[in-house]
Amino acid sequence: MFRxxxxxxxxxxxxxxxxxxxEYDMEAVKQGSAAIGLRSKTHAVLACVNKANSELSSxxxxxxxxxxxxxxxxxxxTADGRVLSxxxxxxxxxYGYTYESxxxxxxxxxxxxxxxxxxxxRSWKRPYGVGLLVAGLDESGAHLYYNCPSGNYxxxxxxxxxxRSQAAKxxxxxxxxxxxxxxxxxxxKDALFAIRETLQGEKxxxxxxxxxxxxxxxxxxxxxxxxxxxxxxxxEISGEQAPATASVAEEAAGDAAADQGGAAAEEEAAPMDx
Amino acid sequence: xxxxHANWSPYDNNxxxxxxxxxxxxxxxxxxxxxxxGYSILTRDYSKICKLADKSFMASSGFQADVKALxxxxxxxxxxxxxxHNKQMSCPAMAQLLSNTLYYxxxxxxxxxxxxxxxxxxxxxxxxxxxxxxxxxxxGYSAQGSGxxxxxxxxxxxxxxxxxxxxxxxxxxxxxxxxxxxxxxKTCFASATERDIYTGDSVEIIILxxxxxxxxxxxxxxx
Numbered sequence: 001m002f003r004x005x006x007x008x009x010x011x012x013x014x015x016x017x018x019x020x021x022x023e024y025d026m027e028a029v030k031q032g033s034a035a036i037g038l039r040s041k042t043h044a045v046l047a048c049v050n051k052a053n054s055e056l057s058s059x060x061x062x063x064x065x066x067x068x069x070x071x072x073x074x075x076x077x078t079a080d081g082r083v084l085s086x087x088x089x090x091x092x093x094x095y096g097y098t099y100e101s102x103x104x105x106x107x108x109x110x111x112x113x114x115x116x117x118x119x120x121x122r123s124w125k126r127p128y129g130v131g132l133l134v135a136g137l138d139e140s141g142a143h144l145y146y147n148c149p150s151g152n153y154x155x156x157x158x159x160x161x162x163x164r165s166q167a168a169k170x171x172x173x174x175x176x177x178x179x180x181x182x183x184x185x186x187x188x189k190d191a192l193f194a195i196r197e198t199l200q201g202e203k204x205x206x207x208x209x210x211x212x213x214x215x216x217x218x219x220x221x222x223x224x225x226x227x228x229x230x231x232x233x234x235x236e237i238s239g240e241q242a243p244a245t246a247s248v249a250e251e252a253a254g255d256a257a258a259d260q261g262g263a264a265a266e267e268e269a270a271p272m273d274x
Numbered sequence: 275x276x277x278x279h280a281n282w283s284p285y286d287n288n289x290x291x292x293x294x295x296x297x298x299x300x301x302x303x304x305x306x307x308x309x310x311x312g313y314s315i316l317t318r319d320y321s322k323i324c325k326l327a328d329k330s331f332m333a334s335s336g337f338q339a340d341v342k343a344l345x346x347x348x349x350x351x352x353x354x355x356x357x358x359h360n361k362q363m364s365c366p367a368m369a370q371l372l373s374n375t376l377y378y379x380x381x382x383x384x385x386x387x388x389x390x391x392x393x394x395x396x397x398x399x400x401x402x403x404x405x406x407x408x409x410x411x412x413x414g415y416s417a418q419g420s421g422x423x424x425x426x427x428x429x430x431x432x433x434x435x436x437x438x439x440x441x442x443x444x445x446x447x448x449x450x451x452x453x454x455x456x457x458x459x460k461t462c463f464a465s466a467t468e469r470d471i472y473t474g475d476s477v478e479i480i481i482l483x484x485x486x487x488x489x490x491x492x493x494x495x496x497x
Contacts, residue, residue, distance in 0.1 A: 065357070089357050093350050 011123045021127065022120050025149040028129035032075035034165050034198040035062060037133040037144045038158035038172065038191055040182045043215030044135035044142040046073040047191040049162070049198060050210055063212045063222055067092040069102045070136035071212050071220040075162035076149070077129035084128060088112065105136030109145045109153050117151030131161045137214055160194060167197040184215055188223075189235050204232055285337050285385045286311055289472030290322055291421030292333035293459055294391035295433070296399030296414050300452045300483040303391035304459045305333040306421075306467070306494065308475040318475035318496065325487075327352055330368040330392040331480050335419030336406070337385035344384045347375055365392035369402040369410060376408030383407050387418040397484055414448050421466030421473040428462060456481060460492050467494045 006012050007020035014020060035048040050059035063073045064085040072088065074081030088108060095103035112132065119125045132147040146161065147153045157176045160168035171194050179187065191211060196204045206228035214220035223231075292305040305322035308315060323333045324345040332348070334341040351371060355363050363371070369390050376384055383406045390402040390410075403416035415433050417425040433448045448455065456479060463477040474497070479490040 086357075089354075093353050097346055097350050 009123060010120055010126060019120065019150075022150045025127040025129055026131075029076040029131035029149060029161055030163060030165075032077070032130070032162045033062070034160060034162035034168060034195065035073040035075045035131075035133055036158070036160040036165070036168050036172070036191060036194045036198075037073060037135050037146075037156070038176070038179055038187060038194070039135065039142045039144040039156075040179050040184075040187055041141045043182075043184045043187055043213060043218070044137070044144050045184075045187045045191045045211065045213050046071060046133055046135050047188075047195050047209060047211045048073050048075070049195060050208055059210075063210050064089075065212075065220050065222070066108075066134075066136075067096070067102060068219040069138070069214060070105055070108065070134065071214055071222075072135070073133040073212070074130050075133075075165075076131055080128040081130040081132065084112065084115075084130065084132065087115065088134075102138070104138045105134060105143050105145065106138065108136070109134055109147060112147050113151050113153040116147065116149055119149075120151055133159060133161060135212075135214055135220075137216065142215060158194075160198070162198075164198040164200060167200065168194040171197045184213065184218075185231075188213065188231060192228075192232060192235065205229065206232060284382075285340075287336060287385070287420075288316065288338040289420045290335040291417065291419035291425065291463070291466055291470065291473045292322060292335050292387070292389045293417045293425060293429075293462055294333060294389045294401040294403075294415065295429075295448060295450075295455045295459060296391070296401040297448055297450060297452060297455055298399065299393075299397055300455070300481060301331075301391045301393060301399035301401065302452075302455045302459055302479060302481050303331045303333050303389070304463065304477055304479040305335070305419075306463060306473045306475060306477050308473060309338060310472050313471075315475075321478055323478055323480055324349075326363075326368055326390075327365075327392075328362045329482065330363065330365045330390060331482065332372070332388055332390045333418075334386045334388045336387045340384040341386045344375065344386050344388075348372060351375070364395050365390070365400050365402075366394055366412075368392070369400075369412070372402075372404065373408040373410045376404065376406065380407050387422075389416050389418050391480075391482070393482055393484075399482075417462070419473075421463075421470040424466045424470055425462045428465065429458075432458060452481060452483065456490065463492070463494055 006014035010021035033049045033051050037046045046063055048062040052059045060078045065071050066088045072085055092103045116128055119127045127149045134145045136143055144156045145153055146156055146159050157179055158172040175190055195209050206225040211228050212222040289310040290306050290308055294303045303323060307319050309317045309320040323331055326332050326348050352363055372390060388404040392400055394400045400412055401416055402410050402412050404410045415429050467474045474494045476494055477492050481488040
């Protein structure tokens with residue numbers, strides 16, 4: 001994509017029928033650090049990479065609780081993401097006030113998309129520079145949506161956005177068919193695996209990632225660092241062990257999800273085979 | 275020349291009584307469960323108590339439609355607070371919010387007589403009592419509603435220090451133990467039920483302390 005005479009305004013079409021400003025906006029999302037989401041019938045997990053600018057500063061928050069049944073992970077301009085989260089929270093509160101029931105995720109996502117579309121059709125505005133992975137629960141189970149800055153939205157089984165998300169997407173594409181029936185813990189494990197893929201060899205610790213879960217009987221909550229680190233240790237996926245060692249260690253772990261642990265041991269060998 | 279008066283009022287009084295007592299490390303909030311209109315009973319089983327935050331419970335008598343609306347507004351505001359501050363509102367903070375919310379409708383008030391009970395940030399019991407437009411004060415105990423005039427003198431007798439001159443200034447908390455306070459509340463309601471027609475059926479009691487929340491219920495006269 002090169003600079004051309006049709007990209008000054010968001011309200012200018014190119015002869016090929018493209019809105020360059022909107023496309024440039026999508027690039028902003030790709031610059032942000034990775035965020036991934038995946039879901040089963042009953043749970044949805046969001047995970048993101050938290051990279052601080054320097055050792056002195058704190059991490060930027062990329063996962064927001066919107067309501068007990070909805071959470072969002074963002075990639076791109078975090079400020080835009082914060083503002084949109086505030087909008088989503090406000091919509092949920094108002095809907096709950098009026099109808100005494102939780103706002104269905106599908107509705108919220110459409111409202112978000114319409115809000116984003118407005119910014120692509122006003123000469124005095126610019127599109128929101130943030131992609132949102134919206135994870136939520138409604139009567140039909142758990143859902144994951146991706147909201148583009150363009151105003152498009154799609155429902156996904158699993159998705160990854162942000163920088164180096166292709167690595168995570170490749171992993172998710174291989175595994176996604178098993179997600180629907182996955183247990184909560186397996187889902188979280190897969191999320192951590194996917195995050196590790198985006199780190200490209202860097203060590204996965206709970207200081208560089210954030211994980212959040214929402215599910216049937218579980219309100220949206222961000223897992224605390226200790227829990228995440230324990231899960232990472234349990235699954236032994238800091239990326240240093242050889243496949244064989246990892247499987248043995250996994251079976252020896254003897255955690256509560258013993259059955260899933262046994263089945264997972266085989267799955268675990270797979271990613272390291274690449 | 276007499277002024278023409280409305281033949282319709284936006285308000286109704288659904289009766290009932292609310293009481294709250296603050297202790298050194300607990301708070302008791304109680305309200306009867308009778309809802310009436312005029313001389314009729316609408317239901318014997320209606321809760322006037324609402325949990326606004328982990329450590330704040332509000333009991334309100336008066337016009338229950340306004341009470342319901344007030345509860346919803348405060349709950350929503352609390353959600354916003356949690357999103358912005360990542361923590362629950364403290365009881366004194368909720369007390370101020372309630373006052374502001376009531377005064378906001380100074381010229382079309384919520385017909386609600388409220389008593390807010392909870393634990394402050396030190397874990398001590400706190401009770402705040404209000405009028406319909408938001409004037410409030412932190413006190414050691416309070417009663418509001420149709421039976422308040424019967425209960426308040428009794429609580430004064432049992433809980434108020436004999437004279438502010440004799441003893442050094444005390445905290446606004448009662449020296450009673452939690453069990454004694456709960457018993458006192460039951461006695462209050464039993465007495466008020468005898469003479470106030472709008473109070474009765476049963477009393478719902480909430481006890482808040484460091485260990486969490488407890489519910490108790492006691493049957494009252496149904497006549």
